[in-house]
Amino acid sequence: MQMTEAEKNAGLQERLKTYLTEDLQHVEAYLRDTLVYLQLPLPMRDILEELLSVPGKQIRPMLSLLAGHALKADTVQLERISHLGALIEIVHLASLVHDDVVDDAPLRRGRPTTQGKYGKNIAVYTGDFLLSRVLSTLLKDKMNRSGEEIAQAVEEMCLGETAQMQARFDADVAEEQYLGFIRGKTVALFVAAFRIAGLECGVSDAVLEKLTELGHCFGYVFQLRDDLKDYLSAQEEEGKAVHADIRAGYYTMPLLRALHTEQGNQIRALLQEAQTGTDAEAEAKLQQVLSFVRGTDAFSYTKERIDAYAARGPSLLSECPDMEAAGLIGELMIWLTKSIAA
Secondary structure (H helix, E strand, O other): OOOOHHHHHHHHHHHHHHHOHHHHHHHHHHHHHHHOOOOOOOOHHHHHHHHHOOOOOOHHHHHHHHHHHHOOOOHHHHHHHHHHHHHHHHHHHHHHHHHHHHHOOOEEOOEEOHHHHHOHHHHHHHHHHHHHHHHHHHHHOOOHHHHHHHHHHHHHHHHHHHHHHHOOOOOOOOHHHHHHHHHHHHHHHHHHHHHHHHHHHOOOHHHHHHHHHHHHHHHHHHHHHHHHHHHHOOOOEOOEOOOHHHHOOOOOHHHHHHOOOOOHHHHHHHHHHHHHOOHHHHHHHHHHHHHHHHOOOHHHHHHHHHHHHHHHHHHHHOOOOOHHHHHHHHHHHHHHHHOOOO
């Protein structure tokens, strides 16, 4: 009997958990050691405990560790990669706290956000505190070269987010321009995750370039998949409301593609009308937009872009010293492309 996608996913998760058990335990220990200690005043100590009580997928540290294993990292190198993976996860966590402030989001994964529970001011300072802990840890532990990668990723994330913010409600954004936005806001941290593994293992420039490209592929797959799920999901999923991007004026790949089809002029007119009407009128116009988008090739086009990035992955992993770990990276990439609701 052929396994369902859900069964394949469960099997992959179990194998990843088994393969990385000790490494992920180190990541978790580093997270807590870096963020939670008794000297912290309230409410910061409570906030950090709350943030760590809802662990995310930790996909970025997981990829760093898998890359380390694929490169045959020794015990000391894996220990450093685990530590750096925890710091990458803290950067990601800080970005989520700040994103919730920008989006005025009351919930994330079905639980109150920091800004929803404690207010925007404390949430901003919480995100800043998280980044300050990353900086102080990198300096204290003399992780200078890998620290440069994390700093570069944070810089690119900020530039990507601000560029996309400037382009809100702009129906003339070109596809390459949009890919530039997500290269900063999403891709950069995936690139850092892979490059850190290479740097800690002392690989050649040629191998480091392949790891960089692998990070690009993962980052684009991850973000374009998220873009597509925002249109295809029929209800709230993983604590995130669907169609949130278009309502906030963020025009992502499916909509940008639809704007370049025969229905593009009608969609463009509806988007303009949605900006000037009442809330109820705007919602009605956006529902019409969504109907038009569904009638184009926007979804299949976006899926083709996802598959194209994913298809590049295996060739970048073909010469890894440890093919078991490389295979798990490839399977994780495939899972991302298959886990999109039709």
